[in-house]
Amino acid sequence: MRIAYIYIIGLLSPLTAFAQNNGTSIQGNVNMPSLIQLDVNYPENLNIGFDNLEEFAKGKVYPNCINLAVKSNCPWVITVRSGNNDFAATAKTSTTVPSSIISVKPSNSNEYVSVSTTPKPLLVSDNDNVINNYNLDLKMGTPWNAEGGKYDLNFIFSISAQ
């Protein structure tokens, strides 16, 4: 019986060697603030205008004329507004052209957003990608009472975290 007992202990020794499995750990830290960037790309000297009376009467659409490139680590919203209530005439005119004749929309959307000095939501993040690109369509309505001439207007796009 003593022989049998020693034999069992002998079997155990190699098995218990597994208990030498060992471990350790190290710690780290990541500081991740909200990071958002919006780049607005458009053709140099973006000129829009009417070439004939028919265009003037119906208005005119410029598809995909503005590109918005978004980089963000969190959900975001983009708003659009104009710098002024009215276009600034480059020559003396007696009439004003309101900024609201301009409206924009994402190319894959059907709803235009008219531009005024009040920021209006234009785009909301619809996925979790860090990088997104959107093309905008621009529509110019008819400035019925405007004199002929050249007019300038600033569009302001803003992005913020949701």
Added chain:
Amino acid sequence: MKKIAFVLLLTTPIVGKAQTAYTSSISNNTPSISASASPNKPNNSIEVKVNNPLFFNYRTVDDLLQPQVVNNAFEIKLKAQQSANKVYAQVNFSGKKHKAVPDGWVSLLLVNKTSPNAMASATAVPLSEYPTLLLTQPIAADNMEYYSFYYNVVLNPLTQHIRPDNYSFSITFTMTQP
């Protein structure tokens, strides 16, 4: 024969525990283990020394799109005098929104080693919350004090949103015999 069966029953729980434990598995109840840890006898062990703090600070959007690296972040000191060893690593995040952290964000890149025969990936090894094989070290000579493995810690570029937060993480290393 009855006595033999009794001894077997007693020892089974001890063996089972030793096979499954990863950390702190050296039990005080098993004298044979503490004897194997004696400096005069071959033994296996793992030690990790931090050389540069694992602190990542994102400042710009472009940081999201580039690998963030702590060079020569730590050194694994491995003794494999008793048997071959496999070393696994896993990462666990904590923070209010740590569940948003993508798998594979943290990678370990071997940049140098003193072992002539260890098998380790030459490319960065992405970690998850589950153990991932980092290296395999064949049994070494008794007189070999330890082998060193030097690693960079890399945060890979992000393609998906990650909630703004201050994340803490822990990289756990475990050593097992094949």
